[in-house]
Amino acid sequence: MGASVEAMGVSDMVMGENEGPRRIALTPAARRALEAAGRLFYERGIHAVGVDLIAAEAGVTKKTLYDRFGSKEQIVVEYLADRDERWRAFLAERLDVPDRELPARERVLAVFDASRAWALEHSSKGCSMVNAHAEISDPAHPAYPVIAGQKQWMLGLFTGLGAEIAPDRAEHLGRTLMLLHEGALVAHGLGIFDDPIGHAREEARALVSTGGV
Amino acid sequence: MGASVEAMGVSDMVMGENEGPRRIALTPAARRALEAAGRLFYERGIHAVGVDLIAAEAGVTKKTLYDRFGSKEQIVVEYLADRDERWRAFLAERLDVPDRELPARERVLAVFDASRAWALEHSSKGCSMVNAHAEISDPAHPAYPVIAGQKQWMLGLFTGLGAEIAPDRAEHLGRTLMLLHEGALVAHGLGIFDDPIGHAREEARALVSTGGV
DNA sequence: ACTCCACTATACAGATCGGTATACCTTGGG
DNA sequence: CCCAAGGTATACCGATCTGTATAGTGGAGT
Incomplete structure (x- = not known):
């Protein structure tokens, strides 16, 4: 593991990863609801935001919310999966530069640059996965795999880049x-x-210029 | 800043720091309540835990809770301040070794050793301050200074140790x-x-063996 | 003896929680 | 023409939320 990531573009890895949840068709109203839920969940916390507020902010009735998502729990799952998806796409844009293969060392820096840019415009309160994890106690919660999956994916990304830089110390560097x-x-x-x-x-x-030693 | 910390023992810094909140006399019932609240808040999240549950778990009536703490908000503040206080004492025990002044390099390692020991027995869900921050949106919340203060204190600790190791790069190393x-x-x-x-x-x-370069 | 003080027990208020039910409107494709 | 799908509007459910009110108990200090 980790080495298998090596030559892949990030966008390749985005596909086929989210086998877990997220099967909901996003009708226009559902999209508005998800946008509102995401904004509110991230800024105020998941438990602090009720479905009535989400519905009101989205200009949608509660009936529609429950017709589309079925439960608040599922809205939370969609929120996290959606945010993860957006982040990976955001990152892919900056890692998979067309017509030019960035060397691994520069791609590591590009990850941090992407994070900084993302943080400035979407993430002033820290990582949504970490914050969500703080509010979810039950490991059986359907959002759990999304959170754990995101972190494992990031670790795999760093380890894969590490393998290109210092193959014998890829895991350590990652x-x-x-x-x-x-x-x-x-x-x-x-x-x-x-x-x-x-x-x-x-x-x-x-780190990467010394080979992670 | 940072240099002023230099020669101090951690226990010196623990004193006189919490000028902010925390003035509540901890009667036996209040102590039980705070213990229960701390355990529940940390494991399930702040908003997910109601005052009725805290009272029940502590074997205390809600009346007593409100007589002692005045509000749930204040219980949260006491929870975080108490945990911070315990952590600093825990750390001080491992940094201020009697009859022997540890060199700064070893004290840095001792901080990480202390964190590992603390995490194993008290902190399996990550940092309580970070988790609390995820649930508190309003910067005017009375728990905010406790959270920010703890992180600033840790940064000051690392910077102070950095000053002993590489004075010209203390801030960077910290x-x-x-x-x-x-x-x-x-x-x-x-x-x-x-x-x-x-x-x-x-x-x-x-890092500390190369002088943080 | 008298009085605080910490505490229990219980009931309740008003709001909000997640979630459901009923009825109606609109639109696009067979 | 019809009818399913996506939507609105509104009312409701039981449970739980933070917080308060009332009444009473037992012990320590003076």
């Missing part, structure tokens, strides 16, 4: 990059200091 | 250690891979 990245997201969300993702990027640069 | 540490706590909470805090410790060791 994990270190993962820690720096997660730490930077948290630090950004809590405003611990200025531009933590940029700081992590520079540490990552030092 | 921030890098902070990112590794936060990342490790998140990774531990989400179970991304095995023993992330141990991994972060080894990365920290490499």
Whole structure:
């Protein structure tokens, strides 16, 4: 594992990954509801947001909400799966540059650059997966695989890049990059200091230029 | 800042820091309530736990809860302040070794060792401050300074240690250690891979042995 | 003896929670 | 022409939410 990722573009990995949940047809009203739910869940927390509020903000009746999604739990799942999907697409745009294969070292930096850009416009309160995990206690919750899957995917991404940089230490390097990245997201969300993702990027640069030793 | 921390023992810094909230006299019933609230808040999330449940778990009436704490909001504040206090004491025991001044490099490692030990017995779901932050949207919430204060204190600790190791790069080194540490706590909470805090410790060791360059 | 104080027990208020039911409107494709 | 699908509007359900009110108990200090 990890090595299998090696030569793939990110967009290849986006496909076929979400075998789990997310089968709901997004009618216009459902799309509006999901947009509102996503915004509210992320900014106020999942338990703090009721379905009445989601319906009101989306300009949709509760009936429609339940016709489309069936339950609040499912709205949560769709929210996380949708956000994950958007993030992966956002990242793919910046990693799979057309007509030019970026070397692995630059792709590592590109991940951090993408995170910084994403954080600035979509993610001022930190990682939605981490935040959702804080509110979900039951491991049997259908959102669990989405959360765990996202983190495993990111770890696989870093490990795959690590394999191109220092094959004998791919796993070690991948994990270190993962820690720096997660730490930077948290630090950004809590405003611990200025531009933590940029700081992590520079540490990552030092790591990959020495081969992760 | 950062340099002022230099020669202090951690226990010195614990004192006089919490000027903010936390003035409540902990009667026996209040102590039981706080213990139950802490356990429930951490494991299930703040909004998912009602005051009735706290009262029931503590073997205390709701009347007593409100006589002691005044509001659920205040229980949350006490929960976080109490946990922060316990963590700092836990850390101080491992940093301020009697009859022997640990060199800064070893104290950095001791922080990660303490975090690993703490995580194993008290913190399987990640950092309570990060998790609480995920549920609190309003920056005017009285728990905000507790959360921000804890992170700033940890950053100050790392920066102070960094100043002893590489005075000209104290801030940079402190921030890098902070990112590794936060990342490790998140990774531990989400179970991304095995023993992330141990991994972060080894990365920290490499960092402080090269002087953080 | 008297009085605080911490506490129990119970009931209730008003709001909001997730979720359901009924009835009606509109639109596009067989 | 019809009818299914997506939608609105509104009312309702039981449960739970934070918070309050009333009444009473037992012990420690003066």
